[in-house]
Amino acid sequence: xxxxxxxxxxxxxxxxxxxxxxxxxxxxxxxxxxxxxxxxxxxxxxxxxxxxxxxxxxxxxxxxxxxxxxxxxxxxxxxxxxxxxxxxxxxxxxxxxxxxxxxxxxxxxxxxxxxxxxxxxxxxxxxxxxxxxxxxxxxxxxxxxxxxxxxxxxxxxxxxxxxxxxxxxxxxxxxxxxxxxxxxxxxxxxxxxxxxxxxxxxxxxxxxxxxxxxxxxxxxxxxxxxxxxxxxxxxxxxxxxxxxxxxxxxxxxxxxxxxxxxxxxxxxxxxxxxxxxxxxxxxxxxxxxxxxxxxxxxxxxxxxxxxxxxxxxxxxxxxxxxxxxxxxxxxxxxxxxxxxxxxxxxxxxxxxxxxxxxxxxxxxxxxxxxx
Numbered sequence: 001x002x003x004x005x006x007x008x009x010x011x012x013x014x015x016x017x018x019x020x021x022x023x024x025x026x027x028x029x030x031x032x033x034x035x036x037x038x039x040x041x042x043x044x045x046x047x048x049x050x051x052x053x054x055x056x057x058x059x060x061x062x063x064x065x066x067x068x069x070x071x072x073x074x075x076x077x078x079x080x081x082x083x084x085x086x087x088x089x090x091x092x093x094x095x096x097x098x099x100x101x102x103x104x105x106x107x108x109x110x111x112x113x114x115x116x117x118x119x120x121x122x123x124x125x126x127x128x129x130x131x132x133x134x135x136x137x138x139x140x141x142x143x144x145x146x147x148x149x150x151x152x153x154x155x156x157x158x159x160x161x162x163x164x165x166x167x168x169x170x171x172x173x174x175x176x177x178x179x180x181x182x183x184x185x186x187x188x189x190x191x192x193x194x195x196x197x198x199x200x201x202x203x204x205x206x207x208x209x210x211x212x213x214x215x216x217x218x219x220x221x222x223x224x225x226x227x228x229x230x231x232x233x234x235x236x237x238x239x240x241x242x243x244x245x246x247x248x249x250x251x252x253x254x255x256x257x258x259x260x261x262x263x264x265x266x267x268x269x270x271x272x273x274x275x276x277x278x279x280x281x282x283x284x285x286x287x288x289x290x291x292x293x294x295x296x297x298x299x300x301x302x303x304x305x306x307x308x309x310x311x312x313x314x315x316x317x318x319x320x321x322x323x324x325x326x327x328x329x330x331x332x333x334x335x336x337x338x339x340x341x342x343x344x345x346x347x348x349x350x351x352x353x354x355x356x357x358x359x360x361x362x363x364x365x366x367x368x369x370x371x
Contacts, residue, residue: 064227069176
């Protein structure tokens, strides 16, 4: 049995504990770290695996099949390991050489920084700090200013003790991700702990680091949705063999209209999974011999958004088909729907990505930084 299966099953057994904590238990997250799952995309020189994107997508779908929160935290923090292939060694080594290194946070420029001797003075507040209480460093996206002039966007890497964490994660779904807000005020960050962002070219020339950086993030998020959708289909099939509507005798599995509904739900999941897998495969082939083209980057974002949308439809429809049995907090259908509804809100898989992808498909000029 693969390690992601073992850890996913443990998370499912401990889901009540995870919901109560609104976080992944420390001992469980330590097992994830020791298994190398948050460093799958880290450079080998820093103890990572430089795993193919397809492998990471598989890991996250397996984790999400059992527990969406664990998959989400593993995915979004694991994506930060890509920085190890883009940062100069003097910056990357302190961040990633720890075997249990884990980096999380929000890279959008919600903070402001001023250039000073030897580094930056940073202030800001960021949301969606998924899993940051487990992290060895925390990312904060910033806009750098010099006087009134804006010089550009960047990222800073904070030590956990430098950050004020704001415990505000009371939400509908993915309750165990502890995606809290965090802030810093007038914090000095030395030059070896910040970088301009996005970083246009990797310093390690390997296929993984020629892949789309933001595309990899969108794939991580979509993988969580696909894992939830697959579990939904399996739950619906099992449920149909046991559930008989009151006064009707025959189980749902024997009713023609239900058979059609389950096929439609399954079809949405299978279509999403097929598009997703083929797009990742095509992108991995392209970066074997060169950079990831803007057309491929657009296809990755399109596939991630479309797969998430189809997965969402499958989970919503399954919830309705299951009837009154699905409404309880203890119902797996209820848990899957809550988690799926949060997955869809991430910007990397929202329907807005279709506009960007469509513009590229039509030959319009799109800033590549958006992809």
